Amino acid sequence: MSLIELLAKSEFALRTASSIMPPSLVVRAFTAGRNIFLPRFAQDVPAVSFVPPSDQGVTAWGLQFRFPLWNAAGMFKKGYGYDVVAAQGAGAFVAGTTTSRARAGNVVRGIAWPSTQYPNSHSASNWMGLPNEGHTAVASRLSKVVKVPGCPLGASVSAEPGLDAEQAIPELIEGMQRYADAGVDYLELNESCPNVPGHGGGHAALDEGLLSRLDAVAQSFLVKRTRTLPVVVKLSTDTSLDQLPALLSALIERGFDGVILGNTSTRYAELREHVHHDDRKLYDYFTSTYGGGISGQLLRTSSLLSSATAVRAVQEINPSHEFNVIRCGGVMTADDVTASMVEGVRLNQWYVGYFEGFAQHGHKLYREMSACIRPTRARTES
Ligand SMILES: Cc1cc2nc3c(=O)[nH]c(=O)nc-3n(C[C@H](O)[C@H](O)[C@H](O)COP(=O)(O)O)c2cc1C
Numbered sequence: 062m063s064l065i066e067l068l069a070k071s072e073f074a075l076r077t078a079s080s081i082m083p084p085s086l087v088v089r090a091f092t093a094g095r096n097i098f099l100p101r102f103a104q105d106v107p108a109v110s111f112v113p114p115s116d117q118g119v120t121a122w123g124l125q126f127r128f129p130l131w132n133a134a135g136m137f138k139k140g141y142g143y144d145v146v147a148a149q150g151a152g153a154f155v156a157g158t159t160t161s162r163a164r165a166g167n168v169v170r171g172i173a174w175p176s177t178q179y180p181n182s183h184s185a186s187n188w189m190g191l192p193n194e195g196h197t198a199v200a201s202r203l204s205k206v207v208k209v210p211g212c213p214l215g216a217s218v219s220a221e222p223g224l225d226a227e228q229a230i231p232e233l234i235e236g237m238q239r240y241a242d243a244g245v246d247y248l249e250l251n252e253s254c255p256n257v258p259g260h261g262g263g264h265a266a267l268d269e270g271l272l273s274r275l276d277a278v279a280q281s282f283l284v285k286r287t288r289t290l291p292v293v294v295k296l297s298t299d300t301s302l303d304q305l306p307a308l309l310s311a312l313i314e315r316g317f318d319g320v321i322l323g324n325t326s327t328r329y330a331e332l333r334e335h336v337h338h339d340d341r342k343l344y345d346y347f348t349s350t351y352g353g354g355i356s357g358q359l360l361r362t363s364s365l366l367s368s369a370t371a372v373r374a375v376q377e378i379n380p381s382h383e384f385n386v387i388r389c390g391g392v393m394t395a396d397d398v399t400a401s402m403v404e405g406v407r408l409n410q411w412y413v414g415y416f417e418g419f420a421q422h423g424h425k426l427y428r429e430m431s432a433c434i435r436p437t438r439a440r441t442e443s
Contacts, residue, residue: 084346106148111427128430131154143214182337184356299328
């Protein structure tokens, strides 16, 4: 067991003690620990590699994903970590989210990038505010990655929050071009961070800002691609089901290749009912002090419902080009991946579940997951 695996296991075992500590101390301690852990974790390449069985692979956009699950954006903000997840057996890797200018993210009361876990609810909150080094720095790092077959390299980008569209959009497109030149296999356009201005508070709405960004990316990037480079748009997990068909039509008409449903949630009051009693004090403290976005098991039901709804809406729209739905939010176990498959959702991402899996199984987490996935057909397949 590596030191990083041991640290993750020990921290996980101690987490439930948070219910007897003052919430402000829990947030301070968890955030500090995470800031020390993550950069080291991204360098902890396992000595033994795992390759999932070939029948668990998915081909999408002509790319081979050897497993239907990989990390969600925000885990490897600096772009380090491909070698770690590739050796673990992940279906892909995504770096970022990056913006055109380096960002310090949210720093308050001496806490850089506040976040916390809700151990009994298998969930988390963060109010990081997209800290990152910028598209150029991370694209240059990714250009040096040695790719493993079946593990595509992705990058997540966002327009610079708070900038006028006249400046933000050309800078976004230039950043996407940097990643294209760096040889990434796919791009995520993050339109749903609740912790920065310009993302609609994390709620997707077909407003002018979103449409003008989509139009600009379509005209200045999508139509100019000279190789396979799918661009998927990451929407909020709180996107209303009624709005989904219109949003998907807008993406499909403009030539986007997929959607991720979704990002973190800001439905604090609604989700509170499902928060474990022992986590409520911490939940109330974090959501009332910082706000932020909620992730993990609390999103399991809504992400399945919205991604399944999206699959059906896409079938009705019947696009002339391949358009895939990626589920993200509360994917914690092999059963979640199986449930996605049943709904025709072939690709999944995880963040909170990944770290819970890592705490329990260390670098063998994809091996464990792979062993537990049941071969399943989508409902719509005969
Ligand atoms: C600490 C933290 C940082 C995140 N940063 C990003 C980010 O930079 N870009 C992004 O698109 N999503 C980000 N997310 C959201 C995740 O990618 C994912 O959409 C969300 O956590 C729901 O998935 P989960 O329930 O599996 O955790 C972040 C989530 C967490 C917990």
